[in-house]
Structure formats: C-alpha cells, structure tokens
Amino acid sequence: MIETRKSTNFFRLGLRRLLFLVCLGLGGVLASATLVRFAPGYGAEERELDPRWRADSVEALRQKQGLHRGLPSFYFHYLSALAHGDLGESDSLKRPVGELLRQRLPVTGNSVIRGLGVAWLAAAGLASLGLVTRGWWFEASTTAFNSLLLSLPSAVVAMLAVHLRTPVFCAIAVVVFPRLYGYIRNLLVRSYDQPHVLAARARGLGSSAILLRHVLPLAAPPLLALFGVSFAISFGAAIPIEALCDSPGLGQLAWQAALSRDLPLIVNVTLVVSLVMLAANSLADLAGRAFAGSTQ
Amino acid sequence: MNPLQKLAASALCAIFVLMVLATFLLPTPYARQFRDIPNADPSTAHPLGTDALGRDSLSRLLYGTRVSLLLAPAAALLSTMIAALLGSIAGLLGGWFERIVLAATDLSLALPWLFLLLVVRATLPLDVPPFVSVVIAFLMMGLLGWQAPIRVICAAARGVRDSDYLLLARSSGCRPARLLLGHVAPNLRPLFYVQFFISIPLFILTEANLSILGLGVMEPMPSWGNLMRGFEDFSTLAASPWRLVPLILLVIVVMCFQLVLPSQEVTQ
Numbered sequence: 001m002i003e004t005r006k007s008t009n010f011f012r013l014g015l016r017r018l019l020f021l022v023c024l025g026l027g028g029v030l031a032s033a034t035l036v037r038f039a040p041g042y043g044a045e046e047r048e049l050d051p052r053w054r055a056d057s058v059e060a061l062r063q064k065q066g067l068h069r070g071l072p073s074f075y076f077h078y079l080s081a082l083a084h085g086d087l088g089e090s091d092s093l094k095r096p097v098g099e100l101l102r103q104r105l106p107v108t109g110n111s112v113i114r115g116l117g118v119a120w121l122a123a124a125g126l127a128s129l130g131l132v133t134r135g136w137w138f139e140a141s142t143t144a145f146n147s148l149l150l151s152l153p154s155a156v157v158a159m160l161a162v163h164l165r166t167p168v169f170c171a172i173a174v175v176v177f178p179r180l181y182g183y184i185r186n187l188l189v190r191s192y193d194q195p196h197v198l199a200a201r202a203r204g205l206g207s208s209a210i211l212l213r214h215v216l217p218l219a220a221p222p223l224l225a226l227f228g229v230s231f232a233i234s235f236g237a238a239i240p241i242e243a244l245c246d247s248p249g250l251g252q253l254a255w256q257a258a259l260s261r262d263l264p265l266i267v268n269v270t271l272v273v274s275l276v277m278l279a280a281n282s283l284a285d286l287a288g289r290a291f292a293g294s295t296q
Numbered sequence: 297m298n299p300l301q302k303l304a305a306s307a308l309c310a311i312f313v314l315m316v317l318a319t320f321l322l323p324t325p326y327a328r329q330f331r332d333i334p335n336a337d338p339s340t341a342h343p344l345g346t347d348a349l350g351r352d353s354l355s356r357l358l359y360g361t362r363v364s365l366l367l368a369p370a371a372a373l374l375s376t377m378i379a380a381l382l383g384s385i386a387g388l389l390g391g392w393f394e395r396i397v398l399a400a401t402d403l404s405l406a407l408p409w410l411f412l413l414l415v416v417r418a419t420l421p422l423d424v425p426p427f428v429s430v431v432i433a434f435l436m437m438g439l440l441g442w443q444a445p446i447r448v449i450c451a452a453a454r455g456v457r458d459s460d461y462l463l464l465a466r467s468s469g470c471r472p473a474r475l476l477l478g479h480v481a482p483n484l485r486p487l488f489y490v491q492f493f494i495s496i497p498l499f500i501l502t503e504a505n506l507s508i509l510g511l512g513v514m515e516p517m518p519s520w521g522n523l524m525r526g527f528e529d530f531s532t533l534a535a536s537p538w539r540l541v542p543l544i545l546l547v548i549v550v551m552c553f554q555l556v557l558p559s560q561e562v563t564q
C-alpha cells in the first residue's frame with residue numbers, strides 16, 4: 001500500500017516536472033521570439049537598400065516577408081513553424097538552422113559527455129581519496145590546485161589546449177573539474193561527519209566500506225542534482241573552448257552567430273541548449289528523489 | 297580571519313590602491329604607439345616591453361587593471377541590487393509573485409551564463425566606441441547576473457517572513473514598503489554583502505572570457521581579457537614570459553577573493 005502511494009506520488013511529481021518543463025520551454029520560445037522581433041535591424045534586407053528597387057517593390061517584398069504583422073501574429077507564425085520543425089534560416093550562413101543544429105549538436109554532445117565523464121571521475125576519485133586519507137598535505141595541495149584552476153578563465157584553458165594539442169573534451173574537463181571537486185568534497189565531508197558514520201568507524205569498519213555503504217548513499221541525491229548542474233557548466237565552457245580550438249560544435253556556432261549578429265541562429269541554439277539543460281536538471285532531480293525515496 | 301586570509305585581503309587592498317593610482321603611475325598613455333619598437337623586450341623605459349603595435353605594456357596593464365577591477369564590482373553591485381530587491385519582495389510576498397520570480401530564475405539558470413550573454417550581446421551593435429563597449433559589458437553582466445543570488449536571498453526572505461518580529465511589525469500596521477526596508481533588508485544585509493563579494497570574481501572571469509572572444513571590452517581600451525588575447529600563440533610566450541603578467545595578476549586577484557570569502561562558489 002505504502003509502495004503504491006510512493007510510486008503514485010513519484011509519478012505525479014514527474015508529471016508536474018514535465019508540465020513545468022513545457023511551460024518554461026514555451027516561455028523561453030516566446031521570449032526568444034520577442035527578442036528576434038524587437039532586435040535592432042529586424043527585417044532589414046539588403047535588397048531594400050538597393051536604389052534600383054522601387055518603393056512599391058520594397059513594400060511588396062515587406063508584405064511577402066510579413067514584417068508588418070503584429071506581435072500576436074508573429075508569435076503564431078513563429079510557433080506554428082516551430083511545431084513543424086522549422087527553426088528558420090541563419091542570416092549569416094544562409095542555411096536552415098535545424099540542419100546546422102543537427103550537424104553541430106553531436107559534436108558538442110560528444111565533447112561535453114566525455115569531458116564530464118573525465119571531470120566527474122577525477123573529482124569524485126580525488127575527493128574520495130582525500131576523505132579516506134584525511135591528510136593535511138593532501139588537503140592543502142588539492143585545495144590550492146583546485147583554487148588555481150578555478151581562477152583560470154575558460155578561454156585561457158582553451159588557448160592552452162590549442163598549444164598542447166589536447167582534445168576539446170580535455171579542456172572541458174579541466175574547466176568543469178574544479179567546480180565539481182569543491183562540491184563533492186564538501187558533500188562527502190558533511191556525510192562523513194554524520195553520527196551513524198562515526199558509529200560505523202567506532203565499530204571498526206574499513207575506510208572503503210564506510211565510503212561505499214554509509215557516505216555515498218547519503219550524498220547520492222545532492223550528487224545527482226549536481227550532475228544536472230554540471231551539464232550547464234560544461235555547455236557554458238564549450239563556447240570559448242570550441243571557438244578557440246576551432247571545433248565545429250554548438251559553442252562555436254553560438255560564438256559565430258554573436259559575432260555576425262545572426263539572431264535567428266543564436267536564439268534557436270540557445271533555446272535548444274536551454275531545453276537540454278532543463279531536461280537534464282529535471283531528470284537529475286527526479287533520479288535524486290527516487291534514490292532518496294528508495295534508501296528511506 | 298586566519299593569517300592566509302589576512303594576506304589575501306592585504307594583497308587585494310594593494311592591487312586596488314594600484315588601480316586607483318594608475319593615472320599617476322602610467323609611464324605613457326595606454327594607447328600611445330612607439331612604432332619603431334613593436335614587441336620590444338623589457339627595458340627601463342618600458343618595464344614590461346611593448347605589444348605588437350608598439351604600445352607600452354605596463355601602461356596598458358595598469359589601465360586594464362583599473363577597467364577590469366572597476367567593471368566587475370560595479371556589475372556585481374548592480375546584479376546584487378536587482379537580486380536583493382526582487383528576492384526580498386518575492387520572499388516577503390510569497391504566492392504567485394514568488395512562483396513567477398522563481399520560474400524566471402529557473403529558466404535563466406537553465407541557460408549557461410555565457411550563452412545568455414552571447415544572446416544579449418548579439419542584439420547589440422558590435423562596432424561601438426571602446427567606452428560604450430565597457431558600459432555594455434558592465435550592464436550585460438549586471439542585468440543578467442542576478443539569478444544565482446536571487447534564490448538564496450528569496451529563501452532567506454521567506455525565513456524572515458515567518459519570523460515573530462515581522463508578525464509583530466505587521467500587526468502594528470507596518471506598510472509593505474516599510475516592512476521591506478525597515479525589517480527585511482537590514483536582516484538580510486550580511487547576505488547581500490556575501491552575494492556581492494561572491495559575484496566579483498565570477499564577473500572578472502566573465503569579462504576576461506568575453507573580451508578574449510572579441511565580445512567584451514573593445515580595443516584600444518585595455519582590460520585583463522583584452523590583454524590576454526595575445527596568448528593565442530602560446531609558443532611566443534615561452535620566449536617572452538613577461539607577457540603572462542596580466543594572467544598572473546588576474547589569477548592572484550581571483551584566488552585572493554576565494555581565500556577571503558569563507559565559502560564562496562564560483563559557478564561559471
């Protein structure tokens with residue numbers, strides 16, 4: 001009975017999260033559409049500046065593009081095009097935005113996932129090692145190293161990666177690692193200081209057994225939430241790294257779009273990234289709650 | 297404060313004094329070119345040498361330090377003020393207003409910080425005078441950097457809302473504006489200070505990233521980010537390591553902020 005109620009509650013929570021995601025997504029779409037519509041230079045066509053075009057021809061061109069439509073009508077057309085998978089055309093690259101996203105998303109996805117994997121392994125490994133050894137020297141040196149990495153701008157890490165000819169995912173891992181290490185270390189230390197862990201230590205349980213059986217289950221829900229946040233950090237790091245390492249991913253695309261003021265492109269790239277982020281955060285949050293529920 | 301924190305605070309003070317006195321310490325104007333000695337090695341006339349355009353590197357570093365160290369705290373102040381105002385009101389009022397503010401915060405937080413800045417920067421003209429580029433960078437960071445502090449402030453204001461002294465103030469007929477300014481804000485002031493100081497290193501790093509990508513402070517005005525654009529060719533840096541001074545200074549300042557703040561979280 002209790003199990004059924006728990007699963008029903010969890011299902012409801014999942015549905016609520018999905019609804020929230022849809023509402024936020026819709027809000028993001030409308031905000032993006034507004035940004036495109038009211039951006040300086042919206043609808044300015046080079047052809048309109050051509051003196052060979054007569055005024056009535058320019059007017060006909062504008063009518064064809066629907067530039068005089070009001071905001072509700074603009075929203076409607078934007079949303080209906082979006083529902084049909086039409087994300088518009090890039091102003092600078094003169095190619096469909098959907099096609100560009102299909103090409104670039106796997107590149108960034110690949111770098112981000114591999115970079116996250118390396119960063120998580122390194123951060124979790126080092127934090128666990130620090131917890132087990134609890135040595136002053138280890139603690140001080142890792143904190144100093146972490147602080148140094150935190151103080152480096154991502155763009156400088158990218159330039160260093162270009163110089164050392166390291167893959168893009170390594171640069172992403174270097175940027176993400178210090179952000180993860182601090183949180184993971186604090187979480188593990190806090191869990192390690194709990195009374196039941198102290199009791200387990202007093203009973204003579206080994207360090208690895210304490211870590212695996214008592215500390216990790218306690219720290220798992222916030223760690224899962226951190227996993228969602230680390231996605232946002234790594235996607236953010238991908239912009240300067242891909243731009244400077246000349247990697248043809250979403251980060252480089254967003255940078256090129258910003259430099260050429262290609263609003264339809266950058267707005268849609270941002271929209272896709274924010275939806276991926278929201279989905280990742282929601283999944284991580286749900287997984288954390290499910291884990292917390294199962295351990296209770 | 298432990299001795300290390302005192303040392304970090306002293307270093308920060310020294311760098312800020314250097315920034316204030318930059319005008320008197322500048323050997324030459326930051327944009328003046330010595331066309332006959334581009335990429336010069338350090339000398340008595342140019343202690344940090346000259347850049348590729350023959351400009352004195354020390355003058356550019358001193359002026360760039362001033363730009364970066366004024367820009368980041370100014371942007372941090374603006375973002376903290378926005379977060380303090382919105383977060384306090386949302387926490388105090390609760391209900392639909394709090395839900396809307398938190399949903400907007402969730403939406404903004406879902407977006408990586410640099411993506412958000414790129415979108416806004418793309419809506420603004422790029423070919424602007426250097427001073428305008430500084431103002432744009434400051435406004436962008438200040439107006440968009442409120443998301444992380446607002447959650448913390450809103451949660452704290454929610455705690456104040458349920459407190460006994462606020463109940464007493466309400467029952468005494470205090471108006472909402474007075475509740476906010478006279479009771480909520482003074483109690484949350486330490487939190488505002490912490491959020492302000494946490495934002496500074498984040499904005500220093502963001503300015504550096506934006507300027508390296510060509511979307512921040514524009515030439516010829518120097519900033520730490522601008523000065524690091526020359527690092528693209530790391531091989532030349534081995535022969536002229538004094539060019540790393542802007543990066544070293546930036547790292548020292550950000551590390552000092554990390555040391556001074558007890559439990560800060562640089563998120564991006």
